[in-house]
Amino acid sequence: MNKSVFARQLTQKIGYGLLTLLTLLTVLPILYIIGRILLQGAPAALSWEFLFTFPRDGMKAGGIWPAIVGTIYLTLGTALFSVPLGLGAAIYLSEYAPNNRWTRLIRLAIINLAGIPSVVYGLFGLGLFVLFLKLGVSILAGSLTLSIMTLPVIISTAEEALRAVPQAFRVVSISLGATKWQTIRRIVLPQALPGILTGVILGLERAAGETAPILFTAASFFLPRLPGSPLDATMALPYHLFVISTQVPGMPLRIQFGTALVLLVFVLSMNLAATVIRSRARAARQW
């Protein structure tokens, strides 16, 4: 009897130990990567010159200002197209679309869009926006390409947020003489807004960090001045990091790590904003 209790406790301990080990195996490499980027990137990234000046001496000195500006432009451009489109599609799917074969097909397409490799979006953008629509390699073409990549994330999170709003609110609103659209605008959308914002930020965060979709559509190796219009090409952080890591021999390591750190901070701060919005909304929710 005693022996079997001992054996059971041992099995339990081994089980716990194994699970802890597996958790550490996932967490430790992430901590290592972040820690290494932080340690080796901070000296470069924490300087005024690095953040706010142009690269010099074949990128081996100077800063990354045009890449930072380019990534901000591309992210805002992506938001400009993907938010209205994605929100519109989500409202249609959640509030108006009948549950039939056609709607199920649309949903299936959206889910599949999310699984397409980003380089395929890049090629699609090259074909459609750069060449066919003659937008050239430009911020506009890059933003449109990133928008298509971001749409499935925005549509599916926004639809989920809209569906989470209790049906009873809609019925009550209609019974008080509201039209369907008044109900959506006054009750459903405000309640779903935090969830929608979270989805938008997570989608844009992915767009900000992607290299492949802008490779053929927006990004430039080096530009001596900031882009002056949406039809200009631009430098961008992820592509710049790719360039200085693989295309330029003899790059100082601190510039590579510094660029990585800036990109990481950019993306993680968006992630943090999404988390804050979500947890605040949960605390304030009345249902």
Add this chain to the structure above:
Amino acid sequence: MVNPMNKVTIENLSLEYSDGAESLRGINLNIPANAISVLFGPAGGGKSSLLRILNRLNDLADVKTVRGKVLIDGQNILEPGVDVIALRRKVGMVFARPVPLPLSMRANLTYGLELAGEHRAAVLAEAVERSLTQAALWDEVKDRLDEPAAALSGGQQQRLCLARVLALQPEIIMLDEPTSGLDPISTSKVEASLQKLKTQYTIILVPHSVQQAARTADYAGFFLQGELVEWAPGRAIFSTPRDKRTEDYVVGRFG
């Protein structure tokens, strides 16, 4: 001929849902003004369906066919040209579970009026006080009207929902088991409000128990499996039912 005393006249009304669920068969009924008409019977009898026809809330549901006529003030509201929004302002509804909209108490009460285009502050303020007083809630909430409605207790929420309907100054008030989730004190407050309100409004109540039906009814109808078995003025239906099925239900042999 339409009797002017009858606010609602239902002629040979039948309804079928697409999934074959709860339906109505050949309902004929006159609902008088300025009285509480009680529709009672076991679940699935068609009471809620009938209410949802009167304010066309059934337009949202998957209805296969509706036949017959529903006349409110002599106008058939099932006709395609009817202004459904205006109808819903005229025929207010209180639901079984109190559902305050995720807004302040004040905004809950002014919601319908603002949608109807009323933005004058004085009119809205008057409507808030009048409707809350009618629903016996004014004294409890008058100092915190801008707090979220969800902060109220269940009984207060339901009276707020009644007040929200009253704010629109409807002509007919429908209540679908409005006290099913409430404690006895809240329930009696709601019932007392209804007794006062019936002098000005046509009230249609689906009660949550036979006892409540017997307490409140000026007219009562017994619904069973989509049919109106018996309809009578006063409380006679509870003491001397004419139909065997009504009797069985009232005395509690089934239900």
